[in-house]
Amino acid sequence: MRFQLRAAGVLGLLAGATRAIQVDFSSDGMVTQHLSKSKTNSKPESIKSTASTIAFGLLKYYTGNNTGDVPGNLPDPYFWWEAGAMFGTMVDYWFLTGDETYNAVTMQALLHQVGDDRDFMPQNQTRTEGNDDQGFWAMAAMSAAENKFPDPPADQPQWLALAQAVFNEYVERWDTATCGGGLRWQIFTFNNGFNYKNSISNGCFFNVAARLARFTGNQTYADWAEKVYDWMSDTGLITSDFKVFDGAGVEKGCQDIDQAQWTYNAGIFLHGSAVMYNFTGGNATWKQRTQGLLDQTSSFHFENGIMVEKPCEDGGFCDIDQQSFKAYLLRWLAGTTQMADFTFDTIMPLLKSTADAAAKQCTGSPSAAEFKGKPGTACGFQWTKSPQFDNLVGVGEQQSALAAVMYNLVQKTTQSGKAPVTADTGGTSQGNVNAGASMQDKTPNRLEPITTTQKVAAGFVTTAIALSVMGGCFFMIK
Numbered sequence: 001m002r003f004q005l006r007a008a009g010v011l012g013l014l015a016g017a018t019r020a021i022q023v024d025f026s027s028d029g030m031v032t033q034h035l036s037k038s039k040t041n042s043k044p045e046s047i048k049s050t051a052s053t054i055a056f057g058l059l060k061y062y063t064g065n066n067t068g069d070v071p072g073n074l075p076d077p078y079f080w081w082e083a084g085a086m087f088g089t090m091v092d093y094w095f096l097t098g099d100e101t102y103n104a105v106t107m108q109a110l111l112h113q114v115g116d117d118r119d120f121m122p123q124n125q126t127r128t129e130g131n132d133d134q135g136f137w138a139m140a141a142m143s144a145a146e147n148k149f150p151d152p153p154a155d156q157p158q159w160l161a162l163a164q165a166v167f168n169e170y171v172e173r174w175d176t177a178t179c180g181g182g183l184r185w186q187i188f189t190f191n192n193g194f195n196y197k198n199s200i201s202n203g204c205f206f207n208v209a210a211r212l213a214r215f216t217g218n219q220t221y222a223d224w225a226e227k228v229y230d231w232m233s234d235t236g237l238i239t240s241d242f243k244v245f246d247g248a249g250v251e252k253g254c255q256d257i258d259q260a261q262w263t264y265n266a267g268i269f270l271h272g273s274a275v276m277y278n279f280t281g282g283n284a285t286w287k288q289r290t291q292g293l294l295d296q297t298s299s300f301h302f303e304n305g306i307m308v309e310k311p312c313e314d315g316g317f318c319d320i321d322q323q324s325f326k327a328y329l330l331r332w333l334a335g336t337t338q339m340a341d342f343t344f345d346t347i348m349p350l351l352k353s354t355a356d357a358a359a360k361q362c363t364g365s366p367s368a369a370e371f372k373g374k375p376g377t378a379c380g381f382q383w384t385k386s387p388q389f390d391n392l393v394g395v396g397e398q399q400s401a402l403a404a405v406m407y408n409l410v411q412k413t414t415q416s417g418k419a420p421v422t423a424d425t426g427g428t429s430q431g432n433v434n435a436g437a438s439m440q441d442k443t444p445n446r447l448e449p450i451t452t453t454q455k456v457a458a459g460f461v462t463t464a465i466a467l468s469v470m471g472g473c474f475f476m477i478k
């Protein structure tokens with residue numbers, strides 16, 4: 001993941017000054033009516049059709065399936081990790097709606113980016129890749145295994161083995177030399193951010209480990225999940241009242257915590273904790289953690305029942321990456337209901353009110369350069385301002401709105417029975433406990449030297465961390 005400064009507000013205003021046809025989701029009897037009116041999702045077809053419209057607009061951003069383009073990449077300005085995250089969303093989209101339209105591009109994208117070592121470290125990305133970047137691809141593969149997304153042909157890497165490869169590499173990168181443990185943000189020493197231990201990288205490790213434990217039944221994965229959680233807690237990155245902060249620098253032994261609270265950091269630990277609760281057959285400690293993270297999430301990351309990206313949304317300075325984070329908290333909230341039934345009645349109303357607000361933002365008709373979906377269906381970002389369209393459009397906004405709508409299709413597992421599987425309950429994906437490669441085989445000398453331009457780009461990181469710390473403090477004071 002990168003940090004770049006973006007004058008989101010200004011660009012947005014310039015970009016979307018005109019609006020043409022508007023689709024009113026409420027009068028069309030789509031999301032709004034059914035979500036607010038019905039006790040349960042009595043009209044899943046209307047939710048599916050809204051999701052389908054939004055997904056169409058989302059995938060129009062994807063060019064990796066065009067002749068001469070690289071499968072799995074999104075065009076500029078979207079970074080590689082976000083493509084992995086988006087295809088993770090598309091795995092869930094198929095699972096929830098049954099719409100197979102995008103399965104072929106999703107499979108092609110995920111497999112094209114596995115790299116020579118079958119671990120989501122393709123040569124083109126490795127040099128600038130962070131643990132979190134790799135993690136979002138790994139979690140997409142894990143979702144494919146759990147959702148019984150079609151298995152790749154036998155001569156191709158398999159979903160479960162891909163997640164195991166990334167897990168094995170995380171184990172090797174676990175760094176006890178500083179801060180008593182934890183994963184660093186960056187994989188390689190020469191990247192800015194190597195000296196930062198962040199919650200999302202450790203969250204990826206935790207989440208993948210918990211899910212591998214549940215899927216395979218192998219206790220080693222659960223032990224690692226426990227270890228990551230304990231480290232987060234000991235370091236103060238997860239507080240006693242379950243705030244999840246952004247990260248901390250190793251130079252000061254992780255004492256200088258960046259206290260910004262992003263939606264996806266809360267979500268990734270919430271979902272992983274629910275998976276551990278499920279894996280342990282209802283352990284009280286994991287139940288308490290799940291409940292605590294949920295309580296903190298529902299009070300902090302929502303305003304009047306509508307999800308909001310607190311550190312940057314009101315100020316209008318969320319960057320390209322941050323504009324997609326709400327999609328992942330939505331994903332993990334829905335996933336939590338599937339793993340820990342006791343959360344269902346708290347989470348579903350939040351998903352409904354958020355979907356209602358998000359769908360009302362899907363009325364934009366920006367220029368074709370900005371949006372190639374159906375006019376009047378581009379989704380904005382600031383759902384708390386709905387129905388006023390805020391002119392912010394892009395992969396993050398569109399993906400988040402899709403997530404908001406489609407995750408309303410999750411059902412109580414006790415009633416529908418269509419929950420993420422394990423190897424014992426119908427999972428078919430083949431694993432390999434030894435998948436992945438050693439860091440020795442990934443030394444930078446196997447990679448091209450960094451160019452000056454890339455060094456300059458990486459310099460943004462330092463600024464962004466400083467700003468991010470300021471953002472956190474600003475928020476605390478406020």
Ligand SMILES: *[C@@H]1O[C@H](CO)[C@@H](O)[C@H](O)[C@H]1NC(C)=O
Nearest residue numbers: 059060065066067101102105
């Ligand atoms: C690529 O996939 C998108 C989304 O499914 C589709 O709209 C487009 O036609 C595809 N392009 C090609 C060249 O197949």
Ligand SMILES: *[C@@H]1O[C@H](CO)[C@@H](O)[C@H](O)[C@H]1NC(C)=O
Nearest residue numbers: 069070071112113122123124
């Ligand atoms: C790596 O990038 C080059 C240049 O964009 C592209 O031609 C090539 O197909 C990419 N390789 C893979 C495996 O994606």
Ligand SMILES: *[C@@H]1O[C@H](CO)[C@@H](O)[C@H](O)[C@H]1NC(C)=O
Nearest residue numbers: 278281282338339341413419
């Ligand atoms: C674990 O998840 C499965 C699938 O959703 C569910 O059937 C089971 O009841 C859950 N176990 C616990 C302890 O909640």
Ligand SMILES: *[C@@H]1O[C@H](CO)[C@@H](O)[C@H](O)[C@H]1NC(C)=O
Nearest residue numbers: 226276280282283284285286
């Ligand atoms: C529940 O999980 C916690 C954390 O892993 C562990 O310390 C505790 O012993 C477990 N409780 C039971 C009853 O197994």
Ligand SMILES: *[C@@H]1O[C@H](CO)[C@@H](O)[C@H](O)[C@H]1NC(C)=O
Nearest residue numbers: 164168218219220221433434
């Ligand atoms: C469990 O996972 C660990 C860590 O990858 C591995 O070393 C071990 O062989 C696995 N055990 C079984 C029974 O698969």
